[in-house]
Amino acid sequence: xxxxxxxxxxxxxxxxxxxxxxxxxxxxxxxxxxxxxxxxxxxxxxxxxxxxxxxxxxxxxxxxxxxxxxxxxxxxxxxxxxxxxxxxxxxxxxxxxxxxxxxxxxxxxxxxxxxxxxxxxxxxxxxxxxxxxxxxxxxxxxxxxxxxxxxxxxxxxxxxxxxxxxxxxxxxxxxxxxxxxxxxxxxxxxxxxxxxxxxxxxxxxxxxxxxxxxxxxxxxxxxxxxxxxxxxxxxxxxxxxxxxxxxxxxxxxxxxxxxxxxxxxxxxxxxxxxxxxxxxxxxxxxxxxxxxxxxxxxxxxxxxxxxxxxxxxxxxxxxxxxxxxxxxxxxxxxxxxxxxxxxxxxxxxxxxxxxxxxxxxxxxxxxxxxx
Amino acid sequence: xxxxxxxxxxxxxxxxxxxxxxxxxxxxxxxxxxxxxxxxxxxxxxxxxxxxxxxxxxxxxxxxxxxxxxxxxxxxxxxxxxxxxxxxxxxxxxxxxxxxxxxxxxxxxxxxxxxxxxxxxxxxxxxxxxxxxxxxxxxxxxxxxxxxxxxxxxxxxxxxxxxxxxxxxxxxxxxxxxxxxxxxxxxxxxxxxxxxxxxxxxxxxxxxxxxxxxxxxxxxxxxxxxxxxxxxxxxxxxxxxxxxxxxxxxxxxxxxxxxxxxxxxxxxxxxxxxxxxxxxxxxxxxxxxxxxxxxxxxxxxxxxxxxxxxxxxxxxxxxxxxxxxxxxxxxxxxxxxxxxxxxxxxx
Numbered sequence: 001x002x003x004x005x006x007x008x009x010x011x012x013x014x015x016x017x018x019x020x021x022x023x024x025x026x027x028x029x030x031x032x033x034x035x036x037x038x039x040x041x042x043x044x045x046x047x048x049x050x051x052x053x054x055x056x057x058x059x060x061x062x063x064x065x066x067x068x069x070x071x072x073x074x075x076x077x078x079x080x081x082x083x084x085x086x087x088x089x090x091x092x093x094x095x096x097x098x099x100x101x102x103x104x105x106x107x108x109x110x111x112x113x114x115x116x117x118x119x120x121x122x123x124x125x126x127x128x129x130x131x132x133x134x135x136x137x138x139x140x141x142x143x144x145x146x147x148x149x150x151x152x153x154x155x156x157x158x159x160x161x162x163x164x165x166x167x168x169x170x171x172x173x174x175x176x177x178x179x180x181x182x183x184x185x186x187x188x189x190x191x192x193x194x195x196x197x198x199x200x201x202x203x204x205x206x207x208x209x210x211x212x213x214x215x216x217x218x219x220x221x222x223x224x225x226x227x228x229x230x231x232x233x234x235x236x237x238x239x240x241x242x243x244x245x246x247x248x249x250x251x252x253x254x255x256x257x258x259x260x261x262x263x264x265x266x267x268x269x270x271x272x273x274x275x276x277x278x279x280x281x282x283x284x285x286x287x288x289x290x291x292x293x294x295x296x297x298x299x300x301x302x303x304x305x306x307x308x309x310x311x312x313x314x315x316x317x318x319x320x321x322x323x324x325x326x327x328x329x330x331x332x333x334x335x336x337x338x339x340x341x342x343x344x345x346x347x348x349x350x351x352x353x354x355x356x357x358x359x360x361x362x363x364x365x366x367x368x369x370x371x
Numbered sequence: 372x373x374x375x376x377x378x379x380x381x382x383x384x385x386x387x388x389x390x391x392x393x394x395x396x397x398x399x400x401x402x403x404x405x406x407x408x409x410x411x412x413x414x415x416x417x418x419x420x421x422x423x424x425x426x427x428x429x430x431x432x433x434x435x436x437x438x439x440x441x442x443x444x445x446x447x448x449x450x451x452x453x454x455x456x457x458x459x460x461x462x463x464x465x466x467x468x469x470x471x472x473x474x475x476x477x478x479x480x481x482x483x484x485x486x487x488x489x490x491x492x493x494x495x496x497x498x499x500x501x502x503x504x505x506x507x508x509x510x511x512x513x514x515x516x517x518x519x520x521x522x523x524x525x526x527x528x529x530x531x532x533x534x535x536x537x538x539x540x541x542x543x544x545x546x547x548x549x550x551x552x553x554x555x556x557x558x559x560x561x562x563x564x565x566x567x568x569x570x571x572x573x574x575x576x577x578x579x580x581x582x583x584x585x586x587x588x589x590x591x592x593x594x595x596x597x598x599x600x601x602x603x604x605x606x607x608x609x610x611x612x613x614x615x616x617x618x619x620x621x622x623x624x625x626x627x628x629x630x631x632x633x634x635x636x637x638x639x640x641x642x643x644x645x646x647x648x649x650x651x652x653x654x655x656x657x658x659x660x661x662x663x664x665x666x667x668x669x670x671x672x673x674x675x676x677x678x679x680x681x682x683x684x685x686x687x688x689x690x691x692x693x694x695x696x697x698x699x700x701x702x703x704x705x706x707x708x709x710x711x712x713x714x715x716x717x718x
Contacts, residue, residue: 065498116707119711120710120711123498123710125498126440126498126501126710127707127710129498129501130646130703130706130707130710131703131707133646133699133703134699134700134703134704134706136699137696137698137699137700137703140696140699141693141696141700144696145691145693145696319516319517321516321533323516324516324517327509327513327516328509328513330505330509330512331506331509331510331512331513334502334505334506335502335509335510337502337506338499338502338503338505338506341492341498341502342488342491342492342499345491345492345493345494345495345499346491346492349491349492349493
């Protein structure tokens with residue numbers, strides 16, 4: 001590429017990021033929140049959300065786009081937590097139990113998801129999105145009707161008064177912030193929950209290591225071009241399945257971490273927005289549907305949540321209604337996903353058009369054709 | 372002659388299962404003291420309520436834009452039309468048709484922009500449409516709070532500004548179509564003639580339109596864009612037209628829905644509506660790139676039948692409300708089924 005890194009080009013490539021920083025900076029002042037408060041919130045939210053966002057990486061490497069079906073893993077984690085509360089296992093042990101209980105389920109769900117997505121190549125994202133809705137229906141059936149009647153759940157604290165089905169909101173007091181408080185370091189005005197950060201760091205190391213393994217390389221090859229990968233002997237469908245299974249398992253663990261920080265769980269809606277927040281985060285961080293890195297995850301979580309922390313107050317101050325800030329949050333989240341998907345699709349079409357020009361031997365730049 | 376097996380494969384197992392399930396529900400209804408007559412009345416009413424939405428999906432499927440997950444844009448245009456009509460104090464037929472006229476410019480504006488956007492992202496329309504739809508719903512949520520509406524029937528009584536979450540159309544155009552030439556048998560059965568006629572007329576015009584020069588060109592664009600371009604058809608223009616028509620029908624659809632339902636629902640309400648419409652047309656036998664009037668009518672009838680019958684029958688039988696679960700599983704199951712079929716992915 002002979003193009004210079006001009007301002008216009010820089011803006012085009014990082015449009016999402018730049019728009020986001022500008023909006024956040026503009027909203028900080030009217031929100032009236034102190035910088036200390038905002039930074040503490042960001043530290044907490046980094047510990048709470050990063051793991052879930054990291055779960056998106058592998059399917060992107062495998063060329064399957066954003067895994068909008070990650071709610072499947074989240075549901076598995078929630079079922080694990082329901083059993084933790086049922087058996088009244090407290091503290092970190094409870095979290096480990098929830099993860100282990102959710103693990104087989106998330107492997108199964110991830111595998112189902114992989115099979116479905118392999119049948120919908122080229123529209124994985126929309127199919128994954130609907131699959132999350134579909135499995136949500138089955139989750140509701142299991143949790144609302146089967147638990148307590150067929151699956152033995154005994155604790156009256158979590159059962160509905162009719163004797164079966166789980167209550168709308170679960171109190172996670174037994175495990176609340178047990179991971180966060182395991183190793184809490186106080187630095188000046190800030191509380192740093194070291195334990196979740198260690199878990200997240202371990203996952204980052206795992207992802208870096210995994211990319212270098214044979215399987216990781218295969219995954220990237222599949223992501224580049226399925227036909228080429230297939231003809232060089234890589235089992236394409238299987239590799240894609242593995243990517244989704246790992247992502248679903250990570251989402252399961254991520255949801256357990258997320259919920260232990262929140263301290264309570266909306267039994268039937270806690271997973272509704274999991275993929276929305278995660279996808280918005282990674283895209284804000286500069287990732288695209290085809291390319292993402294660990295850096296994108298952390299930049300994204302910080303930027304998205306910085307905005308989410310300040311908008312309700314800013315909405316209150318500017319318009320006199322906190323509700324507007326709330327709607328604005330949702331609008332920005334969905335809008336950012338739409339915008340980055342559009343920019344990516346648009347750019348790859350332009351790329352394709354330029355290549356065609358090159359083939360025709362028109363006035364296209366020589367490098368354009370080679371790519 | 373096609374073999375029975377071929378017909379079954381074409382129609383698809385999920386549809387056959389749903390059909391049989393619905394028939395069983397109708398048979399089971401009397402056994403659990405649910406009136407079949409009242410059920411039929413409900414099914415007809417909900418059919419009329421929803422059919423226009425489902426019809427709105429046809430042009431975009433035909434022009435190769437896929438399932439219109441961004442139908443919420445049309446619904447938002449319709450909500451603008453409906454609220455403006457009430458704001459201007461239009462009553463009765465003037466209010467109802469006034470709402471449709473008022474929503475037209477918004478439909479053309481939203482649909483035009485949305486169509487231009489979709490032309491830039493060919494091949495990725497569905498995911499993008501979904502998120503554009505969601506984002507617009509929340510953008511308009513902010514607008515419902517900020518736009519200077521003043522009609523006392525619509526704004527929050529306390530603050531005197533900002534639209535309410537649900538607005539009753541009772542004093543304006545409630546049941547305008549439903550009651551037109553309606554046939555009543557006893558106090559349990561009511562056939563909403565006007566509503567069904569309206570749906571019939573809309574479907575007929577759509578059928579007619581699909582056979583005009585523009586309609587044929589649209590189908591050609593959807594079937595084979597390269598061939599269509601070689602034949603001198605502007606692919607992008609046809610796609611934009613299909614999106615505008617779809618958006619306008621979505622707007623008309625919500626107004627028809629409201630006159631029957633009785634309320635204008637604002638804010639988050641349009642989020643889920645496209646999914647119901649999409650599930651209906653797919654149950655009717657449409658695929659991601661092919662849809663006909665038969666698909667629309669059969670699909671709406673089957674899906675709405677299912678939605679009406681499951682709560683009443685299953686709840687009476689099992690004494691618990693499983694209808695929501697059935698709705699989620701069936702509607703999303705059928706969408707997944709359609710998305711995973713081996714069809715030529717249109718570029």
